[in-house]
Amino acid sequence: MLLAIDPLKDVDAFHPVNVGKIMIGNFDFLPCTPAGVMELIKLSGIEVNGKECVVIGRSNIVGKPQAMLLLHANGTVTVCHSRTKNLSEVTKRADILVAAVGKANFVTADMVKEGAVVIDVGMNRLDGKLCGDVKFDEVSRIASAITPVPGGVGPMTIAMLMKNTLRACKIHNNL
Numbered sequence: 227m228l229l230a231i232d233p234l235k236d237v238d239a240f241h242p243v244n245v246g247k248i249m250i251g252n253f254d255f256l257p258c259t260p261a262g263v264m265e266l267i268k269l270s271g272i273e274v275n276g277k278e279c280v281v282i283g284r285s286n287i288v289g290k291p292q293a294m295l296l297l298h299a300n301g302t303v304t305v306c307h308s309r310t311k312n313l314s315e316v317t318k319r320a321d322i323l324v325a326a327v328g329k330a331n332f333v334t335a336d337m338v339k340e341g342a343v344v345i346d347v348g349m350n351r352l353d354g355k356l357c358g359d360v361k362f363d364e365v366s367r368i369a370s371a372i373t374p375v376p377g378g379v380g381p382m383t384i385a386m387l388m389k390n391t392l393r394a395c396k397i398h399n400n401l
């Protein structure tokens with residue numbers, strides 16, 4: 227199904243051609259959520275170069291491309307998933323921790339290093355309310371920066387989708 231999409235109209239950047247281009251760092255489009263995370267990091271003046279970056283989640287739409295973009299930004303990247311052993315030992319190393327698990331309040335303060343930057347990609351429903359993967363109340367006390375849910379990564383994803391759509395329009399009209 228994905229192959230039916232013209233890679234130059236693929237504003238989600240899910241087509242294998244675009245996935246490959248992201249891998250080699252020569253891309254037309256970036257996937258919206260990881261791109262939004264990178265934009266948040268950049269606009270907040272946070273340096274990725276040489277930092278320990280840990281991504282929890284290895285999905286094709288978030289975890290894997292997120293890891294690749296952090297790597298392109300010269301982070302030292304570790305990707306965790308459901309088979310990762312001693313998860314909190316790994317997450318506690320992170321200067322920049324990205325949670326893309328899909329489990330409400332999964333990341334607790336004891337999993338986070340003091341002063342870490344914590345990016346919460348999760349969008350979960352708990353008791354009818356939208357919440358992230360990070361237990362915001364306790365983690366926000368030790369993080370140097372943290373994204374809320376709602377109002378963090380979600381709106382950035384939409385902004386990046388608009389950016390990609392504009393870019394696709396320009397490509398197709400030679401603008």
Ligand SMILES: NC(=O)c1ccc[n+]([C@@H]2O[C@H](COP(=O)([O-])OP(=O)(O)OC[C@H]3O[C@@H](n4cnc5c(N)ncnc54)[C@H](OP(=O)(O)O)[C@@H]3O)[C@@H](O)[C@H]2O)c1
Nearest residue numbers: 259283284285288307308326327328347348349379380383
């Ligand atoms: N804000 C936004 O715009 C936006 C955009 C996209 C997604 N999201 C949200 O982000 C979250 C993740 O989305 P997704 O599509 O990446 O989800 P997904 O495809 O379900 O992937 C979840 C990942 O979390 C890992 N995981 C599950 N349980 C774990 C555990 N106990 N310990 C460590 N890792 C664990 C899984 O590992 P395995 O690979 O081993 O199963 C998997 O790699 C969801 O809440 C989704 O709604 C938000």
